[in-house]
């Protein structure tokens with residue numbers, strides 16, 4: 001049960017690795033030892049995600065209207081259906097150790113920026 005590697009085009013990446021892969025946590029091909037991942041944009045802003053939201057909305061609205069707890073199973077079911085679709089059909093992008101380190105640096109910078117902004121506003125709020 002493996003999927004094609006974008007580097008060597010052999011079936012070297014497990015579907016489980018593909019499921020959890022991201023730009024900072026890529027999957028490793030066991031044929032050529034290169035890294036690849038599913039783009040976050042593909043993962044979060046695609047057709048299966050819309051289906052997931054619709055199924056989840058049916059579950060939540062149905063539960064609110066009927067108070068039947070089994071309708072809440074539609075939430076993980078919708079998530080699972082969208083994830084299976086994404087793992088089977090979403091393309092994988094090539095990555096290198098250098099790109100992974102750079103993506104982590106960008107992520108750290110964004111977190112630092114957000115936290116320092118929050119800290120500044122907290123200090124301003126405290127002082128005024």
Ligand SMILES: [Zn+2]
Nearest residue numbers: 005008029032
């Ligand atoms: Zn490969």
